[in-house]
Amino acid sequence: MTEAASTALQIEEPLEDRLAAQLCEAAAVYLEPKQVDDIYRAYQFGAQYHQGQYRVSGEPYICHPLSVAIILAGMRMDHNGLMAAVLHDVIEDTPATKEQLAEEFGNEVAELVDGVSKLTQLDGKTKAEAQAENVRKMFLAMVKDLRVIMVKLADRLHNMRTMGGMSPERRRRIARETLEIYAPLANRLGINQVRLELEDLGFAALYPLRYKVLDQAVRKARGHRKEVVAKIRAAIDTRLQESGLHCEVLGREKHLLSLYEKMRDKHLTMQDVFDVYAFRIITDSVDDSYRALGVVHNLYKPVPGRFKDYIALPKANGYQSLHTVLAGPFDLPMEIQIRTREMHGVAESGIAAHWLYKSEHEQARVHEWLRELLEIQKNAGDSMEFLDNLKVDLFQKEVFVFTPKGKIVKLPRGSTLVDFAYAVHTDVGNHCTAGRIDRRPAPLQTVLQNGQTVEIITSTWARPNPQWLNCVATVKARSAVRSSLRDFQQQEAIDLGRHLLEKELGSHDAVLADISADKLAEALKVFHLPNLDALLEDIGLGNRLPLLVAQRLLQDGAPRAGTPNERERGEGSSRAAYSPLIIRGTEGMVVSLARCCRPIPGDAIIGFFNPGKGIVVHQLDCNNATEFRKKKQTSWLEVEWDKQAAGEFAAEIRLELVNKRGTLAEVASTISRMGCNIENVSMVNQDAQTSTDFITLTVKDRVHLAGVMRELRKLPVVLKISRAKT
Template sequence: MAATPEDSVQAEDQRYLISDLCSKLERYLQPEQVRDIYRAYLFGAEAHEGQHRLSGEPYIYHPIAVARILAEMRMDANSIMAAILHDVIEDTSTAKEQLERLFGAEVAELVDGVSKLTQIHFESKAEAQAENFRKMMLAMVKDIRVILIKLADRLHNMRTLGAMRPDKRRRIARETLEIYAPIANRLGMNSMRLELEDLGFAALYPMRSRVLAEAVKRARGNRREILSKIETAIMRRLVQEQIEGQVRSREKHLYSLYLKMKTKGLSFSEVSDVYAFRIIVDKADTCYRVLGIMHNLYKPVPGKFKDYIAIPKSNGYQSLHTVLFGPYGVPIEVQIRTEDMDRVAEAGIAAHWLYKTGDGGNGAQARAREWLRELLEMQKSAGDSLEFLENVKIDLFPDEVYVFTPKGEIMELPRGATAVDFAYAVHTEVGNSCIAAKIDRRLAPLRTPLLNGQTVEIITAPGAHPNPAWLNFVVTGKARANIRHHLKNLRHEEAGKLGRRLLEKALASFGFSLDSLPAGRVDAFVEECSLDSLEALLEDIGLGNRMPLLVARQLAGMAEEGESGATPRQPPVPLAIKGTEGMVVSFAKCCRPIPGDPIIGFVSAGRGIVIHSENCKNVADFRSQPEKWLDVEWEAEPQGEFAAELRVEVANQRGVLATVAAAIADLGSNIENVDIGERDGLNTTLVFTISVRDRRHLAAVMRKIRHIPQVMRVSRIKG
């Protein structure tokens, strides 16, 4: 078939594109490396033959554009080849083994890391997205270049988003703003982050972006004269002090303007009135000299100075930040940094490839690798991909607080991090066994948010384990993932122990025990239930997903001449409740049973056993489900503490709440909650939730409260 003029134009465009890329690469790569990249292009062009993008252009244009973005970062030859081939596994019939044979194992691994999981069926789009993200992050842990290729791929997709349907545009833009722009920020790649954010903002909120862009354009004309005067004043002062440097005025990007207006509730004029400058000098010592000069030229705003040179940000960013009262009463933001710091601030980990001289991006690289190590630990603890994605999103915090260990080491944590987050940042085992914290040598609650400059010491105890309530206040992904992981394992362990006790009790009523059942009976039953092992069966029973009596009846029936069921020979012995069974035995909040109360157990699927008082009004609702009832009783010496509610009617006098609280504390009871109920001019009703050991302990607390002169009546609330 003869080629049409249109085909020849496209071919010329294609040749121009690859030749343009090769001319960029020839400036820093060896000729044989450029030849290998051209060979990868020929393979990619053939693999994508006949495929077109939504814009109508040949598909190969996209991989070349991604490679060009990486060439601007001066990435190595293998990264460029992987960029050209990054879609061949996903979108063509090419196999990873073929790439390995033709271009080497390194290129094949990079392409595989960027490729999506297309062969596996997922329940939902969210799950597929999360699993793809998880795979990419794990590949990134092995080789950091995977994320650089993925970011370049996303950047070109964002630049060419206009051809897509509006709903797809918005979905991709939201994903970019929530995941990819924060990752670029976390890796210190400021230029890429800003472009991704502005493109994402324009696609997600096109009208807001247009209005804001027009407002910035109008304001620019009014600001030019003031910016010029301030810039001249700064340059003149630097010359007087014989300091060589560059002074640049900075303009805030649309998305950062929008976020500032939205989060702080400011109008455009309030945000745009801030004038920003960057001063770039030769070395770090000069930065501090320039800071002194700036504070002498214009008065500094108290509390607005930040030293990111002494304590770099988690992404390797270094600079001095200060805010000054400028001329005409306008605030001036000033960043002071060296040329190396400026390059790393813009390119982040890519500075390692972009600038081979000096320190390059080594600081940013080391921090990025530390973050990746934490990601690997986090994914091991995460239950599934959605949980992992949620933990990573939490971890992509832009603001940090800097605190000290007792030995004086600096720890970086997200803004709002607590003592528990700090404990997990030190080590997973420290987090799992922490019981208290000292902040600046004073005991403080574990939920206390940390502030810059504080010294934090964690107190641990052997045998301690995470509290489920910690999930309500921790902010780091590492802490959240490890707490969930530990509790999940603990829950399985506790469910298994309870399941064994329940099954042994039920089997005893048929005259059997697990050990006395004929060999192979339990294995056959486990297989019949489509479970992996006896432990899985016991967990199911402990979590309330299977009734112990029914399981025991079937096991006993199988043991007795192949019968399908059996009749109990004796009434089942009640299950003894100790109070330390853990998360699989809970106490109903409607009646709050405590040792000494007559009790009944209700098996709840997924929750285990819920203990109610026998006279609880909710027990009547379970009459229609007798198979879910369980005979239970308190052990002779229960352990632990149990919640009870007291209603205390008192005279409305000053200090009465403190007096009652002191009486409760005197008898070794802890107050978990206080509600102030009905109140008139004379009387007040206080409702206390307190922890007690048993009914005798509760009676002693109530007697003590009754003896307080201001107390008129005290009673226990049972539902």
């Protein structure tokens, strides 16, 4: 280390200088002196530009990037990566530019810092959209250089360690993002040490009370377990030595988030979880690992169906180990992991094994995933879709199946034949028509199980089916289907829409070419569409009925919503219900509200074309609407309420009331006080204590109805209240 760098070793100097000295000492263990000097020079540059900036804790801001770099030095990050860590916030938070960094420290460092920096020009974006944009940018940079994500993970880890001064709301938001994206990402990249700490810190910040209770219970249980753990460990160690195996046997403790999730998902008590003992055996070779497995299986009885060989079939993140569960002393279940020292290092460090072990296998595995990630990014329609796809990818668990030639294909649990087809090749997925599982025909939606042999049947005419999106489990399949549908669905929809519209116009002795430009322009303005292709696409996709479009194109005069008499003929119509209601493509049609569910503004709704009644509007979750949609899939269309909807709409509520004199009067008085009229009251059940009544009242919208129900719920005579519908 040079004289300039060694001055930071003085203990009486400020915290930032002491951290710089700690970083230089950690880097000097494996880097050249000149490289350590470059890191110190980066610290001086960052300290200058961050001068006057402080963290919530009151520490100088430069302490944070120094701490991030120290975390990475513990993973043997190269010197350019460490410089980027020290400088990772200067572009985002100071006047320093990417060009300045390139001039001072080289293009490599500048690109790394830019990759970690958040996007600043996100005007008009929601917080969720801004987060998605920044995650997408980070992953694109990560595809070019893995060190970007290493810096970002270390940055997030230090932020999680130092959240004490933040508001509870901000802590929860950061913790949720950490548990949804960064901890799964560390797991996907195999960085187990970082993942465990991110998960426990995130758990503590998101659910502080649950964390505290569980932590205290674990500490208490740990004291009672020491003697049992020591006996089992000694028995395993002795038997391994007798077999000529020199292994390291370690007791292993589950971290708190893992315990919490197991209790929550499997409905276990703390005692049930704590009764599982865990050990890890570290061997010198793969051969020794399998021999050690035989030793422990001879020592304690293995539990059937609980053995997994991740050495022969590694996990997607490169993790390799043998897992087995044994019935230990006093029939206590024991989880045992057996792996080599190098496998253990990769399991703990993941992609950091690039620097620790120079593992070609590890590099190939990660770059394969990054190539898939790049394909997902290209196929994603926007950043929100990319983020959704990423979360699916990060949380996957594996199932292993075989091709007819015996090649192993690794897929997330819950994958179908469609996922398998896309895993083989995108073109295979795009043209698949059916499949065989263990030589037997199977539908494409069939969920795959471990060990099956899978074959895909393709046809050149076949195209992706939109329904596949409901059954696929892999991000590659989902993004490829969406991309393919976007590519050809638009033109196909336009062609289909033209055919349907021409057919409908033909029934009126007209053709589309006869429609004047003015009439077409007027219709497009009413439909809020830019051109004829957009209208035809809407028809082809089923968003508009060709009958309604044809009627609009052929009608004379201004559009109408139906005369009062026509409205009264509608199903459950109301004279105030129609002017504020927008039904896309229903100009000139009679519109009515269904009596069965009585939709009001604010409800999610759906419309059905009913000959003789026009468009009948139901609530989206109405049982009648659901049944009708199943039977007549082409007769429904999207509808929506106008934002300025005003008037009175009939709604029906169901009340269970105390059966005593004056009850209905008290209810009616409250309803009147809330600005509503009662149209009808019917009693469906009555005994000595209670009665069940249905009341039809008029309200302005869903919010108004909620207020009325809230006030009624406060009455002592109201035992239960709900909105009535089929």
